[in-house]
Amino acid sequence: GEDVEQSLFLSVREGDSSVINCTYTDSSSTYLYWYKQEPGAGLQLLTYIFSNMDMKQDQRLTVLLNKKDKHLSLRIADTQTGDSAIYFCAESYNTDKLIFGTGTRLQVFP
């Protein structure tokens, strides 16, 4: 069955890099995503990666995909207090439906 797992919490110092990890079970996923949820708001797409790619970089964000291990990570360089939020990874397979992970709460302290 489909299952996406993440660690629940991550705490980093401002200016350091954050790495949020995710494992998934559906090897036929076509796209994998990172969504961000700020307090009191809905989720917002941060970035996504097609399943035939290993890496995608977008400014401070780097997504790494290891298909063999079904592992996805999001690295945020120079983490700022404004990055404090819940980060969800998600997968899809040729449908509109997204399977979301449990979410990782990132706390950035000065």
Next chain:
Amino acid sequence: DAGVIQSPRHEVTEMGQEVTLRCKPISGHNSLFWYRQTMMRGLELLIYFNNNVPIDDSGMPEDRFSAKMPNASFSTLKIQPSEPRDSAVYFCASDQSSGAYNEQFFGPGTRLTVL
């Protein structure tokens, strides 16, 4: 575009009452999703529609929950009768269903409290 619009933003009701949550998707989007978020269970997909037709309602908890999409610009999620365990934030999201990657646009949510 104003984004996905949900109403009300907050709802406090008593156990046994009927609750109706409303959603207006982004114009031109043909898929609409209802999610529920709680601390205990995280983010759960309740139901989703494509071109106003329910495609997957396997996440709807029980018969007390029902959802409709009478037209492309409006959907409702109804709980009757409501129970305290229904307390959660309910999100509506929409996307363009292009066949490529799926960017779902989420509304601000409705925070439901059932006393």
